[in-house]
Amino acid sequence: MPKHIMRLIALLVIVGATLVAGRYALVVHSYYAYGAYRGDSVTEIAALPVQVAPSSYYKSFYPAVHEKWATGIHNVVQCTVCHGPVTVGATPQLVKLENTAEICTNCHAVTAGRPTSQPQINVAKHSGKQECLNCHDPHSPLLTGKGKSIAALAAAASEGDDDFSGGSSGGTTAPAKEKLPSGNAALGQARAAVCTTCHGVEKIVRSVSAGPNLAGQTDDHVALELHAFQAGTRSSPVMEPIAKGLSANEINDLAAYFANAANKK
Amino acid sequence: MDRIDEDKPLDRRAVIGFLAKAGVGAAAFLCGGAGVANAVLEPAPAGSAAPGGSGPVPGYDWTKHRWGFGVDATRCIGCLRCAVACKQENNVAFDPHHFRTWVERYAYVDGSDKPLIDSQADPANIAAAGRPDNYRFDNRYAEVKVDKAFFVPKLCNHCTRPACVQVCPTGATYKSVDGAVLIDHDYCIGCRYCIQACPYGARFFNEERQVTDKCTWCYHRITKAMMPACVEVCPASARIFGDLNNPHSAISEFIHENRVEVLRPETGNGPNVFYVGIDKEVN
Amino acid sequence: MDELFQSQSFIGYVYPNETVMPWGVLIVIYPYLTGLVAGAFTVSSLYQVFGIKRLRPVAHFALLTSLCLMIFVPTPLLLHLGHPERALNAVLTPHTTSAMAMFGFAAGFYILLLLVETWFVFRPYIVQQAQSRQGPLGLFYRALTLGSYDLSEKAMRHDRGWIFMLAIIGIPGAHGLHGYVGFVFGSLKSREWWSSDLMPPIFLFSAIISGTALLIVLYVLSCWLRRKPVDLSCLKAMAYSLWGFLMFTLLLEGVELASLVYRGREGIDMIMNYISGPAFLPFIVLQLGIGATVPIVILSFVFWRGTTGRALATAILVSAALVMLEVLMMRWNVVIGGQEISKTGKGLLTYALEIFSKEGIVGASCVLAAPFILLLFVVRLFPPWEDASSEAH
Numbered sequence: 001m002p003k004h005i006m007r008l009i010a011l012l013v014i015v016g017a018t019l020v021a022g023r024y025a026l027v028v029h030s031y032y033a034y035g036a037y038r039g040d041s042v043t044e045i046a047a048l049p050v051q052v053a054p055s056s057y058y059k060s061f062y063p064a065v066h067e068k069w070a071t072g073i074h075n076v077v078q079c080t081v082c083h084g085p086v087t088v089g090a091t092p093q094l095v096k097l098e099n100t101a102e103i104c105t106n107c108h109a110v111t112a113g114r115p116t117s118q119p120q121i122n123v124a125k126h127s128g129k130q131e132c133l134n135c136h137d138p139h140s141p142l143l144t145g146k147g148k149s150i151a152a153l154a155a156a157a158s159e160g161d162d163d164f165s166g167g168s169s170g171g172t173t174a175p176a177k178e179k180l181p182s183g184n185a186a187l188g189q190a191r192a193a194v195c196t197t198c199h200g201v202e203k204i205v206r207s208v209s210a211g212p213n214l215a216g217q218t219d220d221h222v223a224l225e226l227h228a229f230q231a232g233t234r235s236s237p238v239m240e241p242i243a244k245g246l247s248a249n250e251i252n253d254l255a256a257y258f259a260n261a262a263n264k265k
Numbered sequence: 266m267d268r269i270d271e272d273k274p275l276d277r278r279a280v281i282g283f284l285a286k287a288g289v290g291a292a293a294f295l296c297g298g299a300g301v302a303n304a305v306l307e308p309a310p311a312g313s314a315a316p317g318g319s320g321p322v323p324g325y326d327w328t329k330h331r332w333g334f335g336v337d338a339t340r341c342i343g344c345l346r347c348a349v350a351c352k353q354e355n356n357v358a359f360d361p362h363h364f365r366t367w368v369e370r371y372a373y374v375d376g377s378d379k380p381l382i383d384s385q386a387d388p389a390n391i392a393a394a395g396r397p398d399n400y401r402f403d404n405r406y407a408e409v410k411v412d413k414a415f416f417v418p419k420l421c422n423h424c425t426r427p428a429c430v431q432v433c434p435t436g437a438t439y440k441s442v443d444g445a446v447l448i449d450h451d452y453c454i455g456c457r458y459c460i461q462a463c464p465y466g467a468r469f470f471n472e473e474r475q476v477t478d479k480c481t482w483c484y485h486r487i488t489k490a491m492m493p494a495c496v497e498v499c500p501a502s503a504r505i506f507g508d509l510n511n512p513h514s515a516i517s518e519f520i521h522e523n524r525v526e527v528l529r530p531e532t533g534n535g536p537n538v539f540y541v542g543i544d545k546e547v548n
Numbered sequence: 549m550d551e552l553f554q555s556q557s558f559i560g561y562v563y564p565n566e567t568v569m570p571w572g573v574l575i576v577i578y579p580y581l582t583g584l585v586a587g588a589f590t591v592s593s594l595y596q597v598f599g600i601k602r603l604r605p606v607a608h609f610a611l612l613t614s615l616c617l618m619i620f621v622p623t624p625l626l627l628h629l630g631h632p633e634r635a636l637n638a639v640l641t642p643h644t645t646s647a648m649a650m651f652g653f654a655a656g657f658y659i660l661l662l663l664v665e666t667w668f669v670f671r672p673y674i675v676q677q678a679q680s681r682q683g684p685l686g687l688f689y690r691a692l693t694l695g696s697y698d699l700s701e702k703a704m705r706h707d708r709g710w711i712f713m714l715a716i717i718g719i720p721g722a723h724g725l726h727g728y729v730g731f732v733f734g735s736l737k738s739r740e741w742w743s744s745d746l747m748p749p750i751f752l753f754s755a756i757i758s759g760t761a762l763l764i765v766l767y768v769l770s771c772w773l774r775r776k777p778v779d780l781s782c783l784k785a786m787a788y789s790l791w792g793f794l795m796f797t798l799l800l801e802g803v804e805l806a807s808l809v810y811r812g813r814e815g816i817d818m819i820m821n822y823i824s825g826p827a828f829l830p831f832i833v834l835q836l837g838i839g840a841t842v843p844i845v846i847l848s849f850v851f852w853r854g855t856t857g858r859a860l861a862t863a864i865l866v867s868a869a870l871v872m873l874e875v876l877m878m879r880w881n882v883v884i885g886g887q888e889i890s891k892t893g894k895g896l897l898t899y900a901l902e903i904f905s906k907e908g909i910v911g912a913s914c915v916l917a918a919p920f921i922l923l924l925f926v927v928r929l930f931p932p933w934e935d936a937s938s939e940a941h
Contacts, residue, residue, distance in 0.1 A: 002703040004671070004696035005710070008664070011694070026640050028452075034321065036643055037439035041449035042321040048485035051354045052494040077500040081346045085353040106399075107344040107500060112406035113370045113414040118342045118501070362555050362567045369561075382894060386564035419563075428737065434638040434649035454637055455630020457570035458648050464738040466563025466891050470570060472552035475630030532737050548814075548892070 053086040055079045061092055065139055072140025073217060077107075082138065104132040116236065142218050182219065183249065188257025191250060194242075199258075219255035226251045320442060325488045330443040332482060332537075334493075335505035335519040336418050339542035343368055343416040345385050345400040347495035347504065352398075354483060354494035359398045361386035363469045365420065365480040366495050371546060372406050372414040380546050381406075417540070417547050418504060420495070421446065421467040421480035422528065425535030429459035429468060438477070444509075444537060445484050450476045464532050482506070554902060560818070560895030569887045569899060572907030574624040577915050579729045579751065580758070580879045581621045586726040587759010588614040589662075589718055591786065596715040602785040606767050608669055608932035613766060614722070614759075615662045616923040621655060624915050627906065647732050654728060658721045665714040667692070668707050670930045675699055688929075726755040733882055740815050740893070741886040746804040750878075753797040758875035760790045764868035766923075768861060774933070778861050787864045791847045794871060798840045801878070815893025822889050822896055831881045839874020843867035 033039030058079040059066040069075055079092065082103050086092045101123070110120040121127070132138065199214040214222060228234035229243035230251075246254070320327035351366045352359055364386065371380040383390060385400040393403035406414065423446045430438050430446060437453035440446050453476035460468040460477060471478035483493035487506070491497070496504045507514030512521075516539075519525070525539035529548050540547075555567045588610045594600045595607035603610075626632045639656075642649035667674075675697045678689040727748040734747025764786050771778045809816065823831060843866075849855075850863045884899045902908040 002696065002698050002700075002706050004694050004698055004703070005706055007694040007696065008667075012660075012664075023640055026636070028641075030321075031436070031641050034442070035439060036436040036641065038436070038449050038452050039321050041452065042327075042441055042447065042484075043323070044451070045447055045449075045481060045484050046322040046325065046488040050486055050489070050491065051356075052350050052497060054491060054497060076502065078498050080350065081498050081500060085350065102395075102399075106346065106401060107342055109404065110407075111343060111402050111404045112372055112411045113402065113416050114342045115339060115415075115501075361564060362553070364564045367564050382561035382892075384561075384564050386567070431645045432648065432736070433643050434646045434651075435634075436641055436643045437637070452634065452637060453631065454634045456625075456628070456648060457630075458646075458732075460565075460570040461887075462736050462738055464891060466565050469565035470553070470568060470630070546894075 049087060051085045051087055052080045053088050053092075057086065057088060058083070058092050068137075069139040072142070074139060074141055100132045100138065101127075101130075104136075104138065142221065183223075183252030183254070183256035185253070185256040185260045188250075188253035188255070192254055192257050195254065195258075198238075214258040215261040217258050219252070219259035222255035222258050223251050226254070322488045327441060327443040327488075329510065331509045332423070332444045332487060333507065333509040333516040333520070334420070334423070334482065334538045335516050335525070335541070336538060337503050337505065337519070337523075337541045338415055338417045338547075340501045341368065341416040341418055341503040342501045343370060343402045344500065345402065346498045346500065347418060348385055348400050349398070350494040350498040351480075354486075355481075357471075357478070358473070361388075361391050363471070363478070365467075365478070367419050368402075369417045369419060369547075370402055370414065371417065371544060373412040374406055374409045374414075376410075376412065380544070382546075413544075415542070415544070417543055418495075419465070419467070420538060421482075422465055422534065422536030422538045423480075423482060425537060426533060428462040428464065428532070428534055432458045432462040434458065441484075445482050445487075446479075447481055447484060448477055448479065450474060450478075453477055464529050464534070465536075554900065554905070556897045556899055558890070558895050558897045560890065561892050562890035562895040562897055563892055566887075566890055566892075566897065569884075569897070571883055571887060572628070572899075573884075573901060573909060573912045574628045574907055574915065576876075576879045576883045577912050578621065578624040578628075579726075579883070580876055581617055581624065581916070581919065582726050582729050583751065583755030583758045583875060583879075584762050585614050585617045585621060585658075585759070586722040586752070586755040587757065587761075588617065588763055589722040589759070590756050591760055591763050591789070593715050593719050594789065596711060597719065600785060602781050605779045605782045605934055606763055606786070609767065609770070609927070610759075610763055611662070611666055611669060612926050612930060612932050613763065613923060615659075615666050616926055617919045618655070618659050618662055619922065620915065620919040623918065624912070625651075627911070627915065647728060647735060650728065654721075654725050658718075658725055661714055661718055661721055665711060665718065666930070668711045668714070671707060672699055672704075673930060723752055723755075727752045733886065738891055739886045739889065740808070740813060740819060741889050742882065744804055744808065746800055746807075747882075750797070750800045750804060753793055753800060754875045754878050756793045757790055757797055757871050760786055760793065761868035761871035761875075764790065764864055765872065768865050770927075770933075776933075780856065780860060783861060783864055787847055787867070788851075790864075790868065790871060791844065791851070794840060794844055794847075798836070798844065801836065801840075815889070818893050818896060819889060822885070826888065826896065826898065827881065827885055830877055831885065835874050835877040835881055839870055839877055843870045843874075846870075 028038060030039035031037070034042070055066075055069075055078045069079075080086065083092050105121075105123055108119060108121055110122050114120055127135075132141075136142075195214070225234065226239075226243045226246060229236060229239045230246070232240065243251075319325065345368055347366055348364065348368060351357065351364075355365055357363055357365055367384050367386065369382060369384045371382055373380050383402075383405075385391070385394075385402065389403050389405060390401060394401040402416075423440075423444060427438075427440060427446050430440055433439075434456060435452055435454055437449045438446065438459055439449075450471075455470070455475045455477070457470055457477060460470060463479075468477055468479040470476075483491075483495075486493055486497075493504075493506055496506045505515045505519045507516035509517060509520075511517060519541075520539055523541045525541055526543065527536040527539060528543075529536070553568045556569055558567060591603060592607050592610035592614065595603040595610075626635055629635055638649050639652040642652065671693075674689050674692045678686065678693045679697065680686075681689055730748035730751030733742040733751075734744050737743050764783065767783065767786075768778055808819065846863050846867045850860055855863065888897050888899055890897060904910055
């Protein structure tokens with residue numbers, strides 16, 4: 001074989017050997033440790049800092065407020081949702097009061113697409129430019145003990161003020177009552193078995209048909225809504241027939257039961 | 266391919282190993298003439314390097330977990346706290362073009378059989394939020410008759426046979442043993458082939474770091490026994506996360522108690538985000 | 549730099565992340581360059597392997613064109629990468645399931661093959677220059693001889709054997725390289741516009757026509773620059789080849805479009821909207837109409853009439869230029885078109901071509917022009933013309 005071809009082959013072999021040697025020298029540490037990727041990258045990704053702190057993190061800073069939140073109906077809304085993210089180790093920032101209208105309406109403004117079980121308000125009619133804090137405590141936002149009573153709200157509703165609605169289900173109006181009589185929680189518990197399938201007590205059942213969690217809800221509110229279903233002023237193919245089968249006393253018993261049931265989420 | 270065992274990690278590695286061998290064979294054929302590049306290739310160790318012990322994360326055994334994600338679209342209230350928390354948690358730019366998770370709204374109005382679809386990235390919704398660091402759905406259908414409307418949260422499906430991992434030229438994106446599809450930001454060359462390969466639009470290009478980015482199921486949280494940020498903040502319990510290996514985990518119960526479906530099953534990717542309450546037009 | 553990215557406008561519903569398009573005009577240039585490489589190599593092989601003697605005047609020039617283009621094929625890719633400095637990762641730790649990882653090897657192997665074949669083809673000239681030239685250029689040629697001035701009949705017989713073998717290996721090499729580029733797109737199931745088994749052959753045949761057309765244009769241009777007469781017999785042989793492969797290409801593109809429409813899978817409504825709307829000019833008019841049908845008609849007409857002389861050369865030149873446009877538009881319609889149709893199947897995006905940015909038209913034009921500037925120098929170092937080498941002897 002001519003000399004130039006021998007030299008060409010030698011040159012190609014040298015180039016090839018250099019590439020192979022270079023390749024072995026350059027492959028990064030841990031690349032094939034677990035598969036065709038850099039094993040160390042898993043360690044690095046897992047070590048990234050946690051930004052959105054869990055609600056338990058806020059407990060040591062604000063124990064009393066945390067307690068109220070944890071036992072209230074808003075205990076499904078984690079602290080960071082309203083208070084912003086907190087890197088573990090930093091002090092949680094407090095939301096300024098003038099922001100509450102914006103924060104609350106993220107979830108509670110009437111918006112097409114929201115399930116009917118989500119309480120939604122038409123902000124302009126419901127409160128105008130008022131701060132939500134005027135009537136509601138965001139850590140446990142039911143109206144009892146603050147602002148207008150739910151009965152007063154119901155009275156206003158019956159006069160055609162449909163500002164408080166459950167999505168597309170129409171306005172919530174109920175027979176106006178000055179004060180609903182208190183029911184018997186024990187009797188209510190016996191009847192509540194059928195309710196808890198969807199509305200939970202021990203835990204929220206995760207299924208398509210699940211409704212709002214009722215444990216810890218005020219008795220006024222439960223009774224008010226049941227009356228609304230009964231009267232047909234709040235529509236629901238599931239709840240209307242159920243409510244129509246209840247007497248006024250049974251409604252009060254159920255309301256008392258749910259009001260006294262511990263909210264465990 | 267044995268479909269019954271498709272979720273077993275070992276089986277998956279066997280498949281990859283087979284593909285690896287096929288790939289090397291094809292490369293050897295291509296390089297046969299010169300015989301130079303041939304030796305440079307080395308098959309992935311496939312099943313041989315089965316991770317012993319607890320894996321690469323200290324204090325966490327990745328062989329003991331197989332993560333799964335559930336979305337109950339009937340519960341989603343479209344509050345978008347998930348999208349905000351995700352961007353905060355993962356340092357994603359607060360603009361309408363980069364999302365590790367997003368929420369879509371489907372609305373059938375005025376008797377139409379085609380839905381109107383928008384997400385929080387829609388200009389009108391960006392305007393409704395009013396702030397660069399918040400997202401909000403506007404109430405655009407207030408004046409029309411809405412026959413049916415609902416929200417659908419979206420995120421990376423962490424597929425069993427991820428198309429994005431298949432096409433990555435460097436192994437910068439991969440499927441971890443516990444089921445998360447991750448991206449090595451220090452190894453990615455930024456070719457964006459994986460963005461093209463994902464049928465779900467779950468990947469985006471992080472211009473700041475010049476690499477591809479996407480949801481990791483908050484791998485840095487779940488390996489510390491925390492929930493992903495979006496699940497943590499969801500006030501409607503529309504997002505469910507947990508260990509499929511544990512029959513009593515939230516995700517296992519969610520799958521057992523409901524008739525779940527996945528997005529675009531025809532791609533064969535085998536998504537691991539399970540949906541309840543979506544609709545024919547959702548994909 | 550105020551904006552790190554450019555977002556695109558859209559209609560209908562697109563995934564939020566889709567509004568920033570991952571691939572821009574540089575990825576249009578990349579398959580175009582690769583295609584020109586494969587096409588130019590085909591012309592050289594038609595002479596070297598299949599013995600079509602009429603192509604002799606352009607055979608060596610075709611090889612040099614192929615080499616210069618191939619050297620610049622990785623450029624658009626490297627410019628496009630977010631981290632070009634990590635590009636070696638794809639070669640050091642190739643992900644064996646990735647079509648793109650194999651590119652480094654296929655391209656590296658093919659550049660090597662082209663270099664060696666070119667070396668053999670030009671060895672007599674290199675040896676002759678090494679013996680006669682002084683100064684740095686003489687040193688350059690002497691290094692290239694690898695220290696052997698052997699031009700004996702035995703040595704030349706060996707060389708011819710190697711050239712033949714390399715040309716034979718080069719055919720599957722060049723065509724495999726380009727068929728693979730089609731696979732990069734055709735194998736993705738995420739986009740209906742791309743997902744087709746016909747993508748590799750379409751890319752392959754359009755590559756062959758683009759390379760042939762390029763050689764026609766460059767050959768006529770070089771004759772004009774060197775003030776030499778155009779070899780009409782050679783030109784017509786290239787035109788025949790162009791006509792035949794163009795027919796194939798048009799047929800495949802037609803079949804692909806027909807099966808896409810006929811299958812009518814999810815998202816077809818939006819694809820039809822796209823074809824009849826924003827894609828009508830680039831796809832129907834420029835790619836299939838002016839770029840493919842018109843040259844077929846022109847060439848058929850001149851072949852039928854037996855046109856000769858200046859009219860024939862002009863007709864072939866015009867057809868070749870149109871075919872180069874058709875292939876560029878085909879690359880555009882695949883790369884950009886695929887991204888303009890949303891993965892949701894429910895929306896369309898509009899790609900806005902930038903001017904000066906990294907993915908802008910100016911940069912892309914520079915990348916496209918670079919191989920030809922290199923070619924201008926390379927033909928000085930290694931004259932591929934029959935007349936020049938006979939003068940040298």
